[in-house]
Amino acid sequence: METNNRINVERVEHKTSEKMKKTNFILTAILLICLPFLLVKNPVWAQKKESSLQLSFLKKADQSKNILLTVKARNEAGKFAPAPNASLSIFIKSNEEWLLIKTLISDLGGKASMKLADDLPMDNEKYFSIMAKIENDSRYEDAEEELRVKESRLTLLLDPTDTNRILTATVTQTGNDGEPMPVQEAEVKFYVERLFGKMPVGEEFVVATDAAGKATYALPKNIPSSDTLGNLTIVAVIENNETFGTVESNASAKWGVPLQWEKDPFPRALWEPRAPPAMILFFAIVFGGIWLTYFFVIFQLIKVHSETKIK
Amino acid sequence: MKTTKTITPLIACSLLLFAFVHQTDVWKAPESAKAKKNPVAITEASMAIGAKLYVKECLSCHGKKGRGDGPKASDIEKPVTDLSIAKTQAQTDGELFWKISEGRKPMPANKKIFSEEQLWQLVNYIRSFDKTIVKSK
Incomplete structure (x- = not known):
């Protein structure tokens, strides 16, 4: 008996050790397969993302010069998506040398x-050159974008006494003699300023400048104003011009249809503090029905209770 | 044994499905379209027209340099084709012409918007995005 037991125990031990060996072998194999990936100098997950840089120039109505940059990087899905926290260096060309500004x-x-x-x-x-670079960023590949812009001036004139409501935009650039000279064939877009952006003044709101650098547009007389005085702010823009970038100008006049306030500024409605009468009636019937049911049940219970007492 | 019998056909099916999905993702132009010759010569004037058409209809998705990084690119469900890479530039003029004309969701069919001449001008302009040409300059 004892010998048999020993033999059985030895068999079990042998089996267990074989299993252990197998498991060890599998784990070692997995480790060996994964090792090259772990030791790779620049693994896939640590690779820098392909980046794209867009640089544009904007001259605002207050005559301030600005540059706008958009950085994108290719994501896992292969799409270019906004790239946050990218470090950008801005340079300006002076005497054929790029200076970091x-x-x-x-x-x-x-x-x-x-x-x-x-x-x-x-x-x-009379051009100025700007360059933007992504350099030595830990997350994004190096990229650079250069912009060569000529300064221009856009003025918008409105004559408040003009019954035809003509908008006149004039585009000029500085000539070699330092004097302003008109810009021909520049596309000027006319907009009306609204609370959340700009609205085109009409269907054909893009007008090219003539030989005198002027673009004119007759403002429709039915444009609603955003106040009760009829004030309208008109914006003239040259958008993404190859030579001048984006240039804006604006002017105001009382050419809008004044806003008419309604007598009751807060009429009864679902989105107002005062609900509509039909809604009040509906809920009164629903809740009234529910409470009536409760009272009816209580009444019935009392009735049953009193009847049992009498019996 | 039973498990192996069940798993094997399942793996085979999923591999087939994977292969089918990837097969259908490839956009190939018909042979007749590939062989079509470009009748519009590359001149400054035709390139200028091509550039204007590109800015009007293509730039918003394909971007200024054709890399697929336009302002609307991130809103589209599929990655926008990079027009500057060798894979795109290796295609024949006829192939590009056919793809621009016919479109494939989400890219619209441009044959309704442009004339045949304009489409060839657009093909010529797309050739200017070739990275290898830029490098050799």
Whole structure:
């Protein structure tokens, strides 16, 4: 008996050790397969993302010069998506040399902007050059974008006494002699400023400038104003022009249809503090029905209780 | 044994399905379209028209340099084709012409918007995105 037991125990031990050996072998194999991936100098998960940089120039109505940057990076799905926290270096060309003027960090939407100085160094053709770079960023591949812009001036004139309501935009650039000269064939877009953006003034709101650098547009007389006085702010824009970038100008006049306030500013409605009468009636019937049911049940219970007492 | 019998056909089916899905993802132009010759010569004027058409209809998705990084690219469910890479540039003019004309969701069919001449001008302009040409300059 004892010998048999020993033999059985030995068999079990042998089986267990074999199983252990198998498991060890599998684990070692997995480790060996994974080892090259772990030791790779620049593994897939640590690779820098392919980036894209867009640089544009904006001259606002207050004549301030600005640059706008958009940084995107290719994500896992292969799409270019906004790249946040990218470090950007901004350079300006002066005497054929690039000078670093500022470093920026892109926001969550991959955007960054900066205001430029009023007196920018220009080349012989009156252009100034800006360059933006992504350099040595731990997350994004290097990228650069250059922009060569010529300064222009856009003025918008409205004559408040004009019954035809003509908008006149004039585009000029500085000539080689330093004097302003008209810009021909520049596309000017006319908008009306609204609370959340700009609304085109009409269907054909894009007008090209003539030989005198002027673009005119007759403002429709039925545009509603955003106040009771009839004030309208008209915006003229040259958008993403190859030579001048984006240039804005604005002017105001009482050319809008004044806003008429209703007598009752808060009529009864679902989205107002005062509910509509039909809704009040509906809920009164529903809740009244529910409470009536409770009372009826209680009444019945009392009745049953009193009847049993009498019996 | 039973488990193996059940798993094997399942793996085979999923592999087939995977292969089918990837097969259907490839966008191939018909042979006749591939062989079509470009009748519009690359001139400054035709490139300028091509550039204008590109800015109007293509830039919003394909981006300024054709890399698929346009302002609307991130809103589209599929990655936008990079027009600057060798894979795209290796295609014949006829192939590009056919793809621009016919479109494939989410890209619209441009044959309704542009004339045949304009489409060829667009093909010529797309050739300017070739990275290898830019490098050799």
